[in-house]
Amino acid sequence: MVTLPPIAPMLASPGRLPLPGGDDRWAVETKQDGQRVLARLPGDGTALFRSRSGENITSAYPELQALGEEFRGAPAILDGEIVALDESGRADFGRLESRMGLVRSPAAVVGRAARRAPVHLVLFDVVFLGADSLLTAPYAERRHALESLELSGACWSVPAAVVGSSARALEATRAAGLEGIVCKRLTSRYEPGVRSRSWIKIRNLVTTDAVIGGWTPGRGRLTGLPGALLLGQRHEGRLRYVGSVGTGWSERERADLSALLSVAATTDCPFTPVPLITGAHWVLPRLVGEVTYATRTRAGYLRHPSWHRLRPDLAPEDIA
Known part of the structure; x- marks a missing residue:
């Protein structure tokens, strides 16, 4: 044998x-x-x-x-x-x-x-x-x-x-x-x-816009900064969670986002239904970001998302 x-x-x-x-x-x-x-x-x-x-x-x-x-x-x-x-x-x-x-x-x-x-x-x-x-x-x-x-x-x-x-x-x-x-x-x-x-x-990458509804903390040298952003898109009048993105940004972009997120902090989750995410920090859904991703799961979550840029020209209520 x-x-x-x-x-x-x-x-x-x-x-x-x-x-x-x-x-x-x-x-x-x-x-x-x-x-x-x-x-x-x-x-x-x-x-x-x-x-x-x-x-x-x-x-x-x-x-x-x-x-x-x-x-x-x-x-x-x-x-x-x-x-x-x-x-x-x-x-x-x-x-x-x-x-x-x-x-x-x-x-x-x-x-x-x-x-x-x-x-x-x-x-x-x-x-x-x-x-x-x-x-x-x-x-x-x-x-x-x-x-x-x-x-x-x-x-x-x-x-x-x-x-x-x-x-x-x-x-x-x-x-x-x-x-x-x-x-x-x-x-x-x-x-x-x-x-x-x-x-x-x-x-094959697809580009989409999503609303930032929260973030999770980074670790190690990223302690105190966002490790990942929690994203949502409108569906039947509600902001539905579609996944998190933790790659694609520079150190400067991460610091700038951290400052913007601290201003928008809230205790209320903007997503419906509320996703079960350990250590999540919620923010008012005011910021829109552009991300790329490979595919979506059957549940609609983004697969392999990567951050591209903020979209201050877009209104959160228009993101579907």
Whole structure:
């Protein structure tokens, strides 16, 4: 029996187009909005799934266990992402969240959740196969090995990767409402645990305006300053909480915002319903900010928001 080595997932660095050296040196994959996983398949018909942190999350996804049968007698370690699809066939992270916290839950609870929100395993790399490590093999060779396995099941698949056409691929994901693309250098080796420039993730970003309704304190050197702003948008006449943003501003902008927020301090939460946020400081909903984000959850919360600028030219009551 082959002993599978411990391997941490390789990570992509954020970037933008054009790609270094030209499109013909890169493969382009659709960026998945789910939970990163390494599938460890020892060859005895079983499957073990570890998250990016190394946690064993196998018990949360019983419908993926059958993948082990595909590798009986042929050990492997596959890299991929677990997603939950909405009615349109798009990855829905909000739906997946209902499954992610069930690792230690009773099997009956997990089973009910699996029926409500079934998952699909998107496979995009193979780093160990048979008795051989493929860590030093170039991406193009690993991709060929993965595709040759012909993995296509009810709960797993290997989506296409294309060489070149990165701009068209990014636009296609934007039009489809997807998160973006991941570009992988054809000659790159697999670098466990490394955020490498050989893999570049490019997100489709959306710009929106939101009302500042509160803030949460920063820590360490940011003690006394806002660590994140609490944002809302109008819906049916109410200011509804849509998430928090804690990145994208300079030190000067953070200090300026802190001064403005102190003037607008109030004990009343401006959001309806009141969000459960530990340590929140509420402010009168007078300030409007512009943020960018990748997608929204099913509940309407912003995913991966980043601060852009204040919008003193906009009235809070007009922000929807």
